[in-house]
Amino acid sequence: MSYIAKPEVAHPNMPRNKLGLTARDYEGTVSTLCAGCGHDSVTTAIIQAVFQLNIEPHMLAKMSGIGCSSKTPAYFVSQSHGFNAVHGRMPSVTTGANAANRTLTYIGVSGDGDSLSIGAGQFVHAIRRNLNMCYIIENNGVYGLTKGQFSASADIGSKPKKGLPNQQEPIDPVSTALSLGATYIARSFSGDKEQLIPLIQGALLHDGFALVDVISPCVTFNDHEGSTKSYAHTRQFYHHVVDADYVPPAEEIKAAYNDGSAMPIELHDGSKIVLRKVDKNYDPTSRAVSFKFLRDHFNAGEITTGLLYIDESRKEMHGLMGNIDTPLSEYPLDKLHPGRKELKKILNRYR
Amino acid sequence: MKPTDTSHPEYFHKVVDCQWACPAHTDVPEYIRLIAQGRFSDAYIENRNSNVFPGILGRVCDRPCEPACRRGRVEDRPVAICRLKRVAADHRDDISGRLPRAPSKTNGKRVALVGAGCASLTVANDLAPLGYEVTIFEALDTTGGLMRTNIPQFRLPPKVLDEEIAYILDMGVDLKLNHSIDSMKELLDQGFDAVFVGTGAPRGKNLEIPGRYDSENIYIGIDWLESVAFEHIDSIGKNVLIIGVGNTAMDCCRTSLRLGANDVKVMARKPRGFFKASDWELEDAEEENVEILVNHSPKDFVIEDGKLVGMTFELMEYNIDDAGRIDRGTVTGEKTIPCDDVILAIGQDNAFPWIERDIGIEFNEWECPVVDEATMMCTRDGIFFGGDSAFGPKNIIWAVAHGHEAAISIHKYCHSEDLQNRLPVGMNLASQKMGMHEWSYSNDYDPAARRLMPHVDLRERFKKIDIEVELGFTAEQTVQEVERCLNCDIQTVFAAELCIECDACIDICPVNCLTITENGDEADLRMRLSAPAENHEQALYVSKDLPQTSRVMIKDEDLCVHCGLCAERCPTGAWDMQKSTVLLPYAADEAADGQIQPAAPAA
Numbered sequence: 001m002s003y004i005a006k007p008e009v010a011h012p013n014m015p016r017n018k019l020g021l022t023a024r025d026y027e028g029t030v031s032t033l034c035a036g037c038g039h040d041s042v043t044t045a046i047i048q049a050v051f052q053l054n055i056e057p058h059m060l061a062k063m064s065g066i067g068c069s070s071k072t073p074a075y076f077v078s079q080s081h082g083f084n085a086v087h088g089r090m091p092s093v094t095t096g097a098n099a100a101n102r103t104l105t106y107i108g109v110s111g112d113g114d115s116l117s118i119g120a121g122q123f124v125h126a127i128r129r130n131l132n133m134c135y136i137i138e139n140n141g142v143y144g145l146t147k148g149q150f151s152a153s154a155d156i157g158s159k160p161k162k163g164l165p166n167q168q169e170p171i172d173p174v175s176t177a178l179s180l181g182a183t184y185i186a187r188s189f190s191g192d193k194e195q196l197i198p199l200i201q202g203a204l205l206h207d208g209f210a211l212v213d214v215i216s217p218c219v220t221f222n223d224h225e226g227s228t229k230s231y232a233h234t235r236q237f238y239h240h241v242v243d244a245d246y247v248p249p250a251e252e253i254k255a256a257y258n259d260g261s262a263m264p265i266e267l268h269d270g271s272k273i274v275l276r277k278v279d280k281n282y283d284p285t286s287r288a289v290s291f292k293f294l295r296d297h298f299n300a301g302e303i304t305t306g307l308l309y310i311d312e313s314r315k316e317m318h319g320l321m322g323n324i325d326t327p328l329s330e331y332p333l334d335k336l337h338p339g340r341k342e343l344k345k346i347l348n349r350y351r
Numbered sequence: 352m353k354p355t356d357t358s359h360p361e362y363f364h365k366v367v368d369c370q371w372a373c374p375a376h377t378d379v380p381e382y383i384r385l386i387a388q389g390r391f392s393d394a395y396i397e398n399r400n401s402n403v404f405p406g407i408l409g410r411v412c413d414r415p416c417e418p419a420c421r422r423g424r425v426e427d428r429p430v431a432i433c434r435l436k437r438v439a440a441d442h443r444d445d446i447s448g449r450l451p452r453a454p455s456k457t458n459g460k461r462v463a464l465v466g467a468g469c470a471s472l473t474v475a476n477d478l479a480p481l482g483y484e485v486t487i488f489e490a491l492d493t494t495g496g497l498m499r500t501n502i503p504q505f506r507l508p509p510k511v512l513d514e515e516i517a518y519i520l521d522m523g524v525d526l527k528l529n530h531s532i533d534s535m536k537e538l539l540d541q542g543f544d545a546v547f548v549g550t551g552a553p554r555g556k557n558l559e560i561p562g563r564y565d566s567e568n569i570y571i572g573i574d575w576l577e578s579v580a581f582e583h584i585d586s587i588g589k590n591v592l593i594i595g596v597g598n599t600a601m602d603c604c605r606t607s608l609r610l611g612a613n614d615v616k617v618m619a620r621k622p623r624g625f626f627k628a629s630d631w632e633l634e635d636a637e638e639e640n641v642e643i644l645v646n647h648s649p650k651d652f653v654i655e656d657g658k659l660v661g662m663t664f665e666l667m668e669y670n671i672d673d674a675g676r677i678d679r680g681t682v683t684g685e686k687t688i689p690c691d692d693v694i695l696a697i698g699q700d701n702a703f704p705w706i707e708r709d710i711g712i713e714f715n716e717w718e719c720p721v722v723d724e725a726t727m728m729c730t731r732d733g734i735f736f737g738g739d740s741a742f743g744p745k746n747i748i749w750a751v752a753h754g755h756e757a758a759i760s761i762h763k764y765c766h767s768e769d770l771q772n773r774l775p776v777g778m779n780l781a782s783q784k785m786g787m788h789e790w791s792y793s794n795d796y797d798p799a800a801r802r803l804m805p806h807v808d809l810r811e812r813f814k815k816i817d818i819e820v821e822l823g824f825t826a827e828q829t830v831q832e833v834e835r836c837l838n839c840d841i842q843t844v845f846a847a848e849l850c851i852e853c854d855a856c857i858d859i860c861p862v863n864c865l866t867i868t869e870n871g872d873e874a875d876l877r878m879r880l881s882a883p884a885e886n887h888e889q890a891l892y893v894s895k896d897l898p899q900t901s902r903v904m905i906k907d908e909d910l911c912v913h914c915g916l917c918a919e920r921c922p923t924g925a926w927d928m929q930k931s932t933v934l935l936p937y938a939a940d941e942a943a944d945g946q947i948q949p950a951a952p953a954a
Contacts, residue, residue: 003788003789004794004795004914004916006859006861006916007795007796007798007861007912007914007916008796008798008861009425009426009796009798009861009862009912010861010862011862011863011882011910012424012425012910013882013883013885014863014882024861030859034922035855035919035920035921035922036851036853036855036920036921036922036923037853037855037922038853040854040855040858040859040920041853041854041855041858043858044854044857044858190853190854191852191853191854193854217853219851219853219922220922223851231851231852231853231899232851232899235852235899235900
């Protein structure tokens with residue numbers, strides 16, 4: 001951590017978004033994570049994504065549990081809503097918040113420990129409900145806050161700083177989410193913001209559960225030789241499969257794409273995600289194809305990245321439940337509450 | 352782009368915008384830090400090492416440092432560098448014991464300095480401690496040259512001049528006042544080993560229009576100011592017109608107000624934005640209710656019954672093109688403005704009626720001597736020029752810079768060394784890391800606005816001609832102003848081989864200076880940085896290829912606030928904050944042991 005806060009002085013020609021805000025207006029307090037932590041880069045990517053999407057800070061809710069990753073919501077968009085939940089319980093709290101107010105944009109930041117160990121049950125059920133949120137896993141393969149024990153995402157053979165290499169099968173959040181029916185699944189790397197920012201933008205706008213698994217190296221406990229989640233290892237085995245460009249609503253797709261490899265997908269707000277298939281054999285809309293591809297590459301030690309699966313057709317939680325559009329938090333109490341008489345009637349049905 | 356070569360002292364020197372812009376390369380951030388620590392005497396000596404006259408310059412310097420100051424680009428207004436210099440001078444203790452002294456035995460070399468202004472005094476300051484027998488010849492009965500005769504006492508009190516000039520004269524300089532040199536030939540006949548000419552640009556420009564010689568109430572600005580300084584003139588009419596809008600005009604109008612004028616108009620031929628006067632001098636004059644009339648071109652003087660009653664002007668209209676250039680203008684009418692006196696302040700020329708033209712000193716078409724810009728020597732060996740007399744009117748700080756260079760040349764000349772073979776500028780770099788997140792300097796950005804110089808009340812200041820208008824910064828103002836300095840000499844130094852490309856530095860940089868990207872040519876790179884680098888006067892710092900991806904780290908030096916957060920957030924210490932100290936060679940360095948470099952034998 002630093003002794004001084006990031007000075008408020010800014011570049012005089014900083015771009016402003018449609019709300020007249022600069023990216024600096026979307027910052028939070030200064031990070032207290034280790035210098036060089038991948039999580040800080042993810043924070044910056046989130047700031048950029050939210051800034052570029054012209055999201056009003058008070059219409060954003062940032063949710064987290066426990067862990068290094070779960071500290072990071074303090075470091076972006078200070079003027080938004082937020083909830084720092086019990087370890088692993090962020091998905092449930094987000095489910096509750098979303099149930100009460102569906103108009104907010106929900107961004108959950110979790111880690112491999114928070115999501116794949118203690119909160120694994122919460123994680124899978126949020127996917128099952130297709131909860132409308134952007135779910136970011138800052139994945140570094142270790143428990144940084146407790147000094148570097150292996151987490152559930154540690155690869156077989158990955159060496160710790162001290163002690164024996166990991167022998168247990170890792171949980172891959174991407175193939176887990178794919179098998180559970182998640183509707184937006186991406187993977188990226190904290191050191192590749194060019195790829196990461198549009199993936200987060202798509203995740204924020206996707207109508208349903210959007211997972212972004214970000215390899216985010218732990219500089220202190222897992223950035224050494226022999227680690228499979230270090231900066232150097234990630235860069236070496238990094239494999240772009242499908243890159244994505246975000247195109248705002250009513251804007252034409254400008255970039256020129258190679259024939260056949262570009263695939264525009266319209267999101268519910270009219271904006272588009274243009275998929276650029278780096279690997280022509282890949283189909284990010286077929287669960288079967290992508291599952292085999294991803295498992296094969298995963299087993300080969302490759303880190304497949306990009307927007308790996310997308311399905312815009314499935315309804316999100318409110319749609320599945322047939323809820324009204326008005327957020328319950330804004331619905332008049334007398335209509336929301338059935339009244340003592342009605343309640344008694346309902347209860348009597350179960351007697 | 353190729354990796355930036357930071358081993359050349361020039362690269363980091365340029366990053367210190369103020370120091371680079373200063374002709375004498377005063378180490379501004381260093382002396383501001385010393386002031387911040389309350390070490391006023393040390394700050395004074397740091398100043399004096401390069402600019403010789405901190406008290407004088409702290410009041411009347413032309414301040415090329417301030418428009419260059421990075422703070423002026425990050426925000427609106429630069430650090431009040433000049434005002435802080437005065438703080439160091441005002442609060443210093445007796446520093447006379449810290450000044451160099453002449454050795455008990457001279458080195459037998461005799462040097463003549465013509466004129467006792469800032470250029471000659473600088474040469475004396477550099478040479479007297481080395482054992483030279485220095486003689487200053489001055490036509491007037493006092494020292495200081497134009498600093499004393501042309502700068503009014505309400506801006507520069509004589510006491511300040513006397514003190515700082517005495518420091519130099521007390522080194523054992525032979526001062527000959529009332530000693531006008533009327534012939535260079537005769538001076539050369541006296542057998543000096545070297546001669547330095549620091550006689551300034553003493554001739555005010557005239558305005559040859561009808562009526563010019565029909566009244567005694569039309570004055571040449573610098574001559575008039577000199578007469579006021581020597582109390583030959585102590586009054587002026589009620590209505591005064593000043594022709595011209597340079598810094599001399601500002602001194603003339605403000606002096607007029609103190610000699611009895613109550614309506615002073617400064618007549619400018621061109622519109623605002625094309626004035627020669629410094630902004631702050633314009634501000635100070637306008638604060639005293641001097642009226643500046645634009646687009647008035649002098650036509651003739653109106654004389655009635657042998658008495659000056661007014662002046663006629665052509666009213667001008669100009670076109671300014673997109674590049675900001677102004678055309679010659681067209682006349683749209685005429686106007687006569689009544690007045691009692693007119694002061695002409697339209698520029699100065701050099702004048703060397705005392706230098707014979709057949710002794711090997713060449714003059715150019717503007718009657719300026721042909722002088723080598725590096726050595727300050729003219730076309731005759733052993734004769735050197737400096738200050739306004741060398742290249743036409745500039746300012747005090749340039750004269751000081753010339754004086755230092757001339758002193759080096761004179762030393763080399765007297766020892767038969769090659770004048771062109773001078774010691775190079777050097778640079779020290781030293782890490783300022785004091786602990787995990789501690790730096791030896793105040794690295795936090797203080798958003799305070801520039802402090803304003805307090806002035807003597809408008810009703811008080813006109814009572815006497817020598818009431819100094821500027822009061823100097825208070826302690827509170829000083830404390831705030833020093834924190835505005837960005838410490839640009841604490842450099843961001845990058846070691847590419849240590850970088851793991853985690854982006855931490857890029858993410859934390861408050862002003863978007865840093866980018867990791869694929870290398871390219873400069874024009875291309877400038878457009879694809881974190882923020883476009885549109886100030887082409889500021890360099891891009893390009894690293895060697897980074898180990899993991901072979902991309903490069905690029906820093907746009909333009910707006911860096913030197914907060915050190917890049918270095919704090921760097922997990923591998925690839926960034927470090929290192930203080931750059933520019934090592935400027937002076938005559939004393941050339942004279943140091945082991946530095947004698949005999950000239951190459953004649954071929």
